Amino acid sequence: MDSLPCPTASARAAASIGAANTSSLKYRLLGADACVAEEEKKIRAAITATAHFLPDKVISNADLERLVDTSDEWIRSRTGISERRFLAEDEPTSTMAIAVAQELLARRGIAADDIDLIIVATITPDMIFPATACLVQHAIGASRVWAYDLSAACSGFVFAVATGAQFIESGAHRRVMVIGADKMSSILDFEDRTTCVLFGDGAGGVLLERGEDGAGMIDFELYADGAAVECLHIKGGGSLYPPSHETVDQRMHYIRQEGRTVFRFAVEKMAEVSVSLLERNGLTGADLKLFVPHQANKRIIDAAAQRMDLPSEKVMMNIDRYANTTAATIPIALAEAADQGRLERGDLVLMTGVGGGLTWGSALFRWGQ
Numbered sequence: 195m196d197s198l199p200c201p202t203a204s205a206r207a208a209a210s211i212g213a214a215n216t217s218s219l220k221y222r223l224l225g226a227d228a229c230v231a232e233e234e235k236k237i238r239a240a241i242t243a244t245a246h247f248l249p250d251k252v253i254s255n256a257d258l259e260r261l262v263d264t265s266d267e268w269i270r271s272r273t274g275i276s277e278r279r280f281l282a283e284d285e286p287t288s289t290m291a292i293a294v295a296q297e298l299l300a301r302r303g304i305a306a307d308d309i310d311l312i313i314v315a316t317i318t319p320d321m322i323f324p325a326t327a328c329l330v331q332h333a334i335g336a337s338r339v340w341a342y343d344l345s346a347a348c349s350g351f352v353f354a355v356a357t358g359a360q361f362i363e364s365g366a367h368r369r370v371m372v373i374g375a376d377k378m379s380s381i382l383d384f385e386d387r388t389t390c391v392l393f394g395d396g397a398g399g400v401l402l403e404r405g406e407d408g409a410g411m412i413d414f415e416l417y418a419d420g421a422a423v424e425c426l427h428i429k430g431g432g433s434l435y436p437p438s439h440e441t442v443d444q445r446m447h448y449i450r451q452e453g454r455t456v457f458r459f460a461v462e463k464m465a466e467v468s469v470s471l472l473e474r475n476g477l478t479g480a481d482l483k484l485f486v487p488h489q490a491n492k493r494i495i496d497a498a499a500q501r502m503d504l505p506s507e508k509v510m511m512n513i514d515r516y517a518n519t520t521a522a523t524i525p526i527a528l529a530e531a532a533d534q535g536r537l538e539r540g541d542l543v544l545m546t547g548v549g550g551g552l553t554w555g556s557a558l559f560r561w562g563q
């Protein structure tokens with residue numbers, strides 16, 4: 195097997211431009227030789243399997259025209275969405291997350307007991323507690339794991355994959371399953387045309403293991419800003435507004451979004467954090483094989499791709515078929531890209547999410563499958 199390009203090159207380049215990541219800091223503190231040795235010793239968390247699940251039921255824009263005052267033309271031109279999938283009403287988010295977990299085990303050819311940790315990113319857990327990750331653990335029969343949910347809305351998967359990677363890099367765990375799953379149809383107000391046309395249901399996930407030959411997570415950059423909570427939220431059903439007749443009457447258990455504000459924020463932050471992570475690793479869009487952005491709006495993705503000078507073949511886009519599946523968009527897109535043969539060992543992949551919190555961030559991987 196050929197060796198992958200040495201990751202220290204990016205650390206050196208980053209150091210020369212004075213970037214503040216840990217690789218460049220080490221370079222400056224330790225000097226070139228020591229830094230090379232450090233980098234070569236570093237354990238990286240590589241993606242060794244991908245999987246996704248989408249419900250069979252297709253909901254077209256025309257189907258939504260029958261529910262709210264909208265049009266196929268408006269939805270396509272403003273968002274790029276043609277259709278989305280909805281899970282059966284009586285099936286919860288865990289149904290999709292469990293299917294992904296089982297597929298990951300099958301594809302990697304390992305047993306549930308080979309897993310050390312399961313993280314599920316979701317804003318539509320089956321119940322407020324226990325964590326949906328615990329339901330996945332039980333369903334796949336993983337007897338020696340711990341499991342928890344992570345809530346960062348549309349940035350959920352990027353937050354979760356960066357979190358999961360820490361347990362591999364520290365040597366604490368050998369295999370971490372990271373899943374993004376959301377049943378958005380369960381929190382949509384089908385009387386609100388400004389939100390109900392935007393979302394769909396789905397799940398995707400990856401297996402993280404110790405990478406070889408430089409494969410694995412190279413760097414990440416993540417942010418949160420709770421000041422803009424009014425822009426994107428579900429107010430009811432938590433401890434602030436516990437469920438009551440009043441909260442239900444006021445339709446407070448549905449997602450609400452100030453579309454224009456979030457749009458402006460997403461256009462700015464998706465590009466900003468993507469460029470920042472590339473730059474501090476001495477890279478540009480030209481070095482990427484694939485950009486896998488959160489799929490909320492084709493116009494947001496196009497704007498970010500333009501800022502990074504990326505041609506369309508380097509940008510993963512499937513919003514037309516699945517709409518915004520929140521924590522699931524990035525792992526679904528990643529799994530589809532892998533299945534389509536668009537990623538080879540050694541390729542650089544950048545994933546970027548922006549969403550409720552507000553939260554945003556990127557993770558840069560050297561492909562390891």
Ligand code: UT7
Binds near residue numbers: 265389453456457549
């Ligand atoms: O993933 C989480 C993060 N979320 C996002 O990144 C989403 C960010 N926001 C967006 O993608 C866009 O803002 C939307 C797709 C939500 C809306 O697109 P827009 O171009 O920003 O439209 P707008 O909100 O400015 O609304 C334009 C018009 C309004 O009518 P008036 O006030 O100009 O008469 C809306 O009432 O479009 C109207 N409108 C609709 N018309 C037909 C809003 N929703 C619809 C609809 N069908 N479904």
